[in-house]
Amino acid sequence: MPDQIRPDLAVGAELSGPTRPLTMERVEWYSIGMLSAASGERQDVQHNIHTDHEYARSQGLPEAIADGMHSTNWMSAMLAQNFGAHYLTSGELRTKYIRPVLVGTRLTPRAVVTAREDGPDGVTYRLDVWCEDADGAKLTVGDAAVTVSTDGDA
Amino acid sequence: MLGKTIGDLEPGDVFTPIRYTLTSFMCTEYAHAMEDPTECYYSDASLFGRQVRPPTMIHADKMRLLEANCDEERRIAGVRTDDARIHYEYHARHHSPAFVGEELVVSGRIVDKYLKRGREYLHYELRVETADGRLVTTYEDRTLLRFKKTEESANA
Numbered sequence: 685m686p687d688q689i690r691p692d693l694a695v696g697a698e699l700s701g702p703t704r705p706l707t708m709e710r711v712e713w714y715s716i717g718m719l720s721a722a723s724g725e726r727q728d729v730q731h732n733i734h735t736d737h738e739y740a741r742s743q744g745l746p747e748a749i750a751d752g753m754h755s756t757n758w759m760s761a762m763l764a765q766n767f768g769a770h771y772l773t774s775g776e777l778r779t780k781y782i783r784p785v786l787v788g789t790r791l792t793p794r795a796v797v798t799a800r801e802d803g804p805d806g807v808t809y810r811l812d813v814w815c816e817d818a819d820g821a822k823l824t825v826g827d828a829a830v831t832v833s834t835d836g837d838a
Numbered sequence: 839m840l841g842k843t844i845g846d847l848e849p850g851d852v853f854t855p856i857r858y859t860l861t862s863f864m865c866t867e868y869a870h871a872m873e874d875p876t877e878c879y880y881s882d883a884s885l886f887g888r889q890v891r892p893p894t895m896i897h898a899d900k901m902r903l904l905e906a907n908c909d910e911e912r913r914i915a916g917v918r919t920d921d922a923r924i925h926y927e928y929h930a931r932h933h934s935p936a937f938v939g940e941e942l943v944v945s946g947r948i949v950d951k952y953l954k955r956g957r958e959y960l961h962y963e964l965r966v967e968t969a970d971g972r973l974v975t976t977y978e979d980r981t982l983l984r985f986k987k988t989e990e991s992a993n994a
Contacts (some may be wrong), residue, residue: 688885696971702854704873711872712869713870713873714871714872715871716867716871717868717870717871717872718868718871718897718898719861719866719867719901719914720864720868720871721864721867721868721871721895721898722898722901722902722905723902723912723914724858724861724863724898726867727914730913730916732918732922733845733922733924733985740922743921743984743985743986744921744985744986751925752924752926752928753894753897753979754872754927755926756894756897756928757874757962758872758894758896760845760874760892760893760894761872761874761876764874764876765876767916768885769878769885769886769935770937771932772878772890772893773932773933773934773935774932774933775893775931775932776929776930776931776932777893777894777928777929777930778927778928778929778930779928780926780927781924781925781926782839798934811905821908826928832921834889
């Protein structure tokens with residue numbers, strides 16, 4: 685994240701992150717990393733609806749689906765990249781997983797500024813955020829807000 | 839300890855808070871897993887001058903809280919029930935960064951449990967503070983308790 689970012693965005697400004705295929709390797713990396721972070725010890729890949737097609741089908745899913753947090757994390761990284769430390773100190777992110785993200789889907793995080801509000805603490809940006817597949821279909825949707833403070837520190 | 843599975847949780851249930859010290863290992867494992875190159879998640883070479891955790895690590899806090907409070911369904915330990923839980927909504931508000939070395943306190947409760955289009959959802963509310971009382975993150979979460987609709991589960 686670049687330090688000392690002070691974005692100046694107009695309503696309608698569009699943001700995006702890299703397009704990446706959400707491969708099984710990436711799903712497994714998140715499984716390992718999240719469980720390791722939650723336990724404080726290095727964990728192995730677990731067999732669950734994200735990593736095991738057969739188990740996912742037994743649960744009524746068409747096949748293994750990515751953890752919804754994968755989309756959220758890629759949107760969060762996009763916001764951190766564009767708003768820097770302001771996002772970590774005053775950000776808000778809401779995401780809804782409206783369609784399953786099947787393993788292998790090419791996913792792109794995007795956002796558009798919907799409002800810009802001047803206040804005593806700085807400028808608050810409100811954004812619609814989403815992750816879309818290669819056809820432009822939205823699989824995860826949500827909104828975000830970040831206040832860019834007017835003082836010297838983020 | 840609530841002594842239940844996640845599916846047994848009911849509105850009004852209050853989790854016993856957990857406390858842990860945030861380590862560099864936790865932050866780097868999480869950031870690396872989501873391929874986020876933001877340097878402040880890996881070292882103190884950043885605007886803050888201290889290593890911080892990715893804000894979305896609140897998801898790992900939820901796992902910790904459930905692991906400590908639902909002894910019949912400990913997903914980190916690999917203790918599962920017949921039903922996989924599916925995350926439906928994430929909603930985090932960041933109040934301040936959490937720094938490596940700080941002791942964090944995670945608390946939470948069940949706000950609601952409801953049926954929508956044949957599927958049952960659980961609504962959580964979580965709060966993360968430092969041990970000395972600085973608010974880090976407030977969080978709401980909605981999780982689908984099983985993907986199969988109620989009538990499908992009964993016939994399975």
